[in-house]
Amino acid sequence: MKKWKQIFRVLLFLDLEDGRLNLFEAFPALKRFFYRRKYFAWIRTFGDLAFLGLILLGLFGPQDPHRNIMLFLAWGVWWTSVVLSWFFLGRMWCAFCPFPGLGRLLQALNWSRLKSPPKWLTCKGLHLATAGFFFIIWAETVTDMKNSPLLTALLLLSIVAGATIMGVLYRGYTWCRYLCPLGKIIGSAATLAITEFRSDYEKCKDCKTFSCRRGRDHLRPCPVFLGAYHAKNNLVCLVCGHCLILCEKDSPALYLRHPLREQIINKGRYITCSYVIPLLMGSQIARFVYESLYFTPIQNLLGFGKALTFTFLFAVGTLFFIELIKGGSILFTFYEDELFGRFSPMVPVVMPLAFTGELVYRLQYFLEELGNFLPTLGRQLHLSFLLNYHFTVPPWAIKGLSYFLILLGVAGGVYVARYFYKREFEGLVPFKNYLLINLLLFLSAGLYLLFQP
Ligand code: SF4
Ligand code: SF4
Known part of the structure; x- marks a missing residue:
């Protein structure tokens, strides 16, 4: 016990x-x-x-x-x-x-x-x-x-x-x-x-x-x-x-x-994460849009083909998150020290959302295709009785799980931001900056929620 x-x-x-x-x-x-x-x-x-x-x-x-x-x-x-x-x-x-x-x-x-x-x-x-x-x-x-x-x-x-x-x-x-x-x-x-x-x-x-x-x-x-x-x-x-x-x-x-x-100990000092996170988040927004009802109107508006429209969204999303992370780190006011040079304290704030976002994207595919597995196996092996085992995971359940995981990522980010504000950078970050940092996090989460397929 x-x-x-x-x-x-x-x-x-x-x-x-x-x-x-x-x-x-x-x-x-x-x-x-x-x-x-x-x-x-x-x-x-x-x-x-x-x-x-x-x-x-x-x-x-x-x-x-x-x-x-x-x-x-x-x-x-x-x-x-x-x-x-x-x-x-x-x-x-x-x-x-x-x-x-x-x-x-x-x-x-x-x-x-x-x-x-x-x-x-x-x-x-x-x-x-x-x-x-x-x-x-x-x-x-x-x-x-x-x-x-x-x-x-x-x-x-x-x-x-x-x-x-x-x-x-x-x-x-x-x-x-x-x-x-x-x-x-x-x-x-x-x-x-x-x-x-x-x-x-x-x-x-x-x-x-x-x-x-x-x-x-x-x-x-x-x-x-x-x-x-x-x-x-x-x-x-x-x-x-x-x-x-x-x-x-x-x-x-x-x-x-x-x-x-x-993440709290390292405060965004990992160069690997600084490279990966904005690219990952940008790609996720592009991928969510690609699979949502918004994609065709955006494609028509731009007049590009599918691949080019996706590439454009990927690039814009990445640039958006590079700037968001840069802005958030400046709002922390403390983003450089003698020993480590510059670091990005905003990276650990958005990181839980970035990785729960990836889980959401992969789980959606898994849950949407789960009920097709046995019929597919049946068609491949010519076992027609397996065709009867088709089922569909209700879309509301997939959506509910996706929203829950995105909010879990936001909760992680809020926790990190608060920990930095209250303890690690105690007295260094003005309260209004702290509010803006949270706003940037919620803005990111808002995009994830908005573009859910
Ligand atoms: S540094 Fe030496 S004692 Fe420590 S884990 Fe490696 S081999 Fe073992
Ligand atoms: S990767 Fe290296 S350090 Fe890590 S568990 Fe394996 S042997 Fe040990």
């Missing part, structure tokens, strides 16, 4: 000093799961085979979207689950991700140069990966990829190809650390997760080996060149648990925490 009270307290009451719960101590079975590396290997193998099946279905299966279940499995089940997992497990999806599977196999067979990642990659990787992610979102919409098994399979194959080439050229998960388009968005969202994988400073302070980062004996090092000791945020760590077997001091552990803790 005491344990559950602790969990409740950690999740609901933000305490920056002592507000974490060591889940390995509270639930020793969880620690055993992380230590038994074969469990991870089994899950990864299952994921690799499932992905191979999806790609084959996309390439060689029926191209009619009503006759191929790979579309719902890829866009509805897989991607929606990844988005949902951000909020609970951080980047743990990446620990099981099938994309680097082939590269990992080639490395195990010694068919890799195993070189260290080059300097240009460590410097430019963030920009390339962010551009890659938003290209995927753009292409997903303008090519109507969610209705094309072939294009979906080609997208998955292109990511596998990128990860494999990087696996052959460089050691570890160079792709996941620097170039994966999904990795940057998952890493940014993971900063809102209720869990974090960290080392214990008291155990680490006398460490001479740093084997969590360097590896030891025959054990390979942290796959993303980090190591538990250097994991100070959720952006990079994959929660793969590999450093548990590397560390001789039993230092790394999984902690439960308040979902806004990391």
Whole structure:
């Protein structure tokens, strides 16, 4: 009972000093799961085979979207689950991700140069990966990829190809650390997760080996060149648990925490989030409009084709959120310090809305298509009795859930703004600025609500 009270307290009451719960101590079975590396290997193998099946279905299966279940499995089940997992497990999806599977196999067979990642990659990787992610979102919409098994399979194959080439050229998960388009968005969202994988400073302070980062004996090092000791945020760590077997001091552990803790501590200093958030929010508004009744009148007004109108909305939305975040950060009056330079305190205020917005977008597709899954399977396998299992999730339920999640994102933003105003920047932010910051947040949420399909 005491344990559950602790969990409740950690999740609901933000305490920056002592507000974490060591889940390995509270639930020793969880620690055993992380230590038994074969469990991870089994899950990864299952994921690799499932992905191979999806790609084959996309390439060689029926191209009619009503006759191929790979579309719902890829866009509805897989991607929606990844988005949902951000909020609970951080980047743990990446620990099981099938994309680097082939590269990992080639490395195990010694068919890799195993070189260290080059300097240009460590410097430019963030920009390339962010551009890659938003290209995927753009292409997903303008090519109507969610209705094309072939294009979906080609997208998955292109990511596998990128990860494999990087696996052959460089050691570890160079792709996941620097170039994966999904990795940057998952890493940014993971900063809102209720869990974090960290080392214990008291155990680490006398460490001479740093084997969590360097590896030891025959054990390979942290796959993303980090190591538990250097994991100070959720952006990079994959929660793969590999450093548990590397560390001789039993230092790394999984902690439960308040979902806004990391954002409040960092106050918008993550450059990754500063890049990703306005683009993500701009793309979401464009995607919501694209699927709403507003799109055709806007298209007629502009006189562009569908793809160009969407591109225009994407660009305008992104510029709007860049300016909104800039304006909000200036209103905080405190957005520069000697140690870190400029930062964007408005980013953590809009961030919960940005990621609940993504969840809304993906859940809508999942719920709208859920009732078609068995009939689609029936048509694909020629099992006509499955056609009788069609059902529709009521649109009011989907809308209600969407509104609830958007308001949850707003509540998170209001909480962060208030925390900054009352505590972190106490006495620095004029009350009218504080009201305007909230107004900007509500304006963003208003756009999300207005353009719900
Ligand atoms: S986690 Fe372990 S290996 Fe890494 S620095 Fe701490 S004590 Fe050393
Ligand atoms: S720090 Fe540990 S858990 Fe995180 S990616 Fe590296 S080995 Fe995996």
